[in-house]
Amino acid sequence: MKDKISLVGGGLVGSMLSILLAKKGYPVEVFEARPDMRKSNSYAGRSINLAMSHRGWKAIEMAGIKEKIDEVAIPMYGRMIHDMEGNQTFQPYSIHNDAIYSVSRSGLNQALMQIAEDLGVDFHFENKCIGADLDSNELTFQLSDGSQKKVKTNISIGTDGAASELRYAMQRKGRFNFRQDFIEHGYKEISIPANADGSFKLEKNALHIWPRKDFMLIALANPEGNFTCTLFFDMEGPLSFESVNTREKAKDFFEKYFPNIPELAPDYLDQYENNPVGILGIVRCAPWNYKKTLLLGDASHAIVPFYGQGMNSGFEDCTALLEMMEEIGEDWNTLIPEIAKKRKPNADAIADLALYNFIEMRDKTADPRFILQKKMEGEIQKRHPEKWIPLYSMVSFSHIPYAEAWRIGQAHNEFMQEFLDLPNIENRWNDADVVELIDQKLANTIF
Ligand SMILES: Cc1cc2nc3c(=O)[nH]c(=O)nc-3n(C[C@H](O)[C@H](O)[C@H](O)COP(=O)(O)OP(=O)(O)OC[C@H]3O[C@@H](n4cnc5c(N)ncnc54)[C@H](O)[C@@H]3O)c2cc1C
The missing domain is CATH 3.50.50.60 (FAD/NAD(P)-binding domain)
Structure with a gap:
């Protein structure tokens, strides 16, 4: 026994x-x-x-x-970034069409x-x-x-x-x-309902992010057609759960930073007022x-x-x-x-x-240097799939021990910096001379 x-x-x-x-x-x-x-x-x-x-x-x-879980899990193939003007840009998680899955x-x-x-x-x-x-x-x-x-x-x-x-x-x-250790941020959930016919109001196969540097909103789809949004926001301070504490202030805040939310979730003010803040x-x-x-x-x-x-x-x-x-x-x-x-x-x-x-999601996903770095890393991965697996993929799409993934990810980041500093890199990052420089350095690097 x-x-x-x-x-x-x-x-x-x-x-x-x-x-x-x-x-x-x-x-x-x-x-x-x-x-x-x-x-x-x-x-x-x-x-x-x-x-x-x-x-x-x-x-x-x-x-x-x-x-059983497959039937209800919703694949998310990348991040959908919502800018301040309401434009949406899709950033895939990997070049292999890998997905993370929204589950209840x-x-x-x-x-x-x-x-x-x-x-x-x-x-x-x-x-x-x-x-x-x-x-x-x-x-x-x-x-x-x-x-x-x-x-x-x-x-x-x-x-x-x-x-x-x-x-x-x-x-x-x-x-x-x-x-x-508690971080300065707390969170509050707000639901975006499905359309009247049950369809999704946003692209369901993406993790939606409204990155705003010091805070952010994210949204994941549910099988019922609705989305659950989570606002990660300072607990205290000039722009925080503590200070945005009336319907009027919440209205101004959402209209300024998340302009499509009032239309997507018409009762967002009720939800903001009534839903608890988590730590x-x-x-x-x-x-x-x-x-x-x-x-x-x-x-x-x-x-x-x-x-x-x-x-x-x-x-x-x-x-x-x-x-x-x-x-x-x-x-x-x-x-x-x-x-x-x-x-x-x-x-x-x-x-x-x-x-x-957190820093990457709330801040860097809207940073042109970061976006360029991800694009360049994607190309390196395509040329050298055995040698370069991006950090996000190591963490989310592999079983490489987290400690190893973190060490390699930091080494990758260091590797990239000199190329990102090259003059006019945003226009010539995929030119033959730059690619050759990268490949040469890669050939001499063990991560
Ligand atoms: C806002 C938010 C979003 C998240 N999103 C993700 C995500 O997208 N992906 C992901 O992988 N993780 C996510 N997480 C983390 C995830 O929720 C936790 O890591 C996970 O729930 C841990 O599971 P657990 O069983 O160890 O602990 P818990 O889920 O906390 O379960 C502990 C259980 O123990 C019970 N319990 C507590 N004390 C006692 C007691 N004294 N006696 C008997 N029973 C007790 C509780 O009732 C509970 O059922 C998120 C967390 C938060 C807060």
Whole structure:
């Protein structure tokens, strides 16, 4: 009989992991603080939809629900940039027509729970973990009627998100590094409804961005024909959620910076007034393990959402654990510290990358030098596909470890600067002499 594994948190990562472990023959139980979302349809309290990319799809395939998710996932082949005048320009994500996919957070979570339950995973809803004795592996839960229960287990995994209770228990053990940083920006969601006939009001196969340097609006399509927009905006300051605090100010703000929104979402002022502002933070900690307890997903590495990789990296934790079980066996005394050690540098890298991508999205996508750099890099990739994979593709369309992708991406950026500084480069970037210079340098460079 295999060890019992108790997962605290039945969100995206917990539900995914429960499937993969159940498929390996483990008795798995999941304790989730909220009610069963398949019955109550409770809104997860965060983004309505998410961008899923290669790393996420790998886990979806391993879980055996690719076909089901495929049916509702909407491919986005690039960014659609909306300028201040309302013009739209499409920037593809890759030269190979690769896409990231818009999926419903609750739809995905519910599908994962269902598959898990069908595989025999035991879900306990409205069981909020309020403490853990990590030495004896005993978890304490508060139930909806206010009573408490204690559960003994063999292995516990904290997939209980950014405010993890199991992480808190580790903190109290000493020699545990923990850091939480909030960024200045918060977010608010606003929905663009479908046309009367159910069709989309914007191109559905793109991730829409209104980049405005210090803030930005993005929009992802939903299968129902509507779009979910997210405004990322300073929490405080002269132009912020704090200062844009009346309908009149919001009207002026949207008409100036997002001129097509009033027409696309006629009730945008009601939504701006009524929808909550979410906060955005980064959690870094180490080690992710103590004895027979492990943290995965946001519990160990919550990141800002600008690379669309939070869930993807959490799903990669799950597939990496399964792969490690194949490689080194299923002795959890070894497995737990090894997976924690292996994933940590990659989690740090994607945390940095996510912050970097915020600057790229809100600012650089409208910067002519950046646009030119991307065009030139696309051409280099076409000439040398084996030697040059752009950073966005490494992160979103490959399984190259995040830390490696980040290192190579920084080297690429450095490589490009001298060519971008050439006089009149905007008009001769694809001329034979420039191409030759680039290719010569590339031949002598190892990334
Ligand atoms: C605005 C926004 C947009 C995002 N967009 C993307 C995107 O496009 N792509 C992407 O990959 N990622 C995205 N993310 C990140 C993504 O949402 C998270 O990385 C992902 O949800 C992490 O999953 P998780 O299961 O680790 O944690 P969570 O989703 O937070 O799930 C944790 C679960 O644990 C439960 N829980 C918490 N405490 C307890 C307790 N004490 N006892 C029992 N249960 C408990 C919670 O109820 C919850 O169900 C976005 C995040 C935000 C905020």
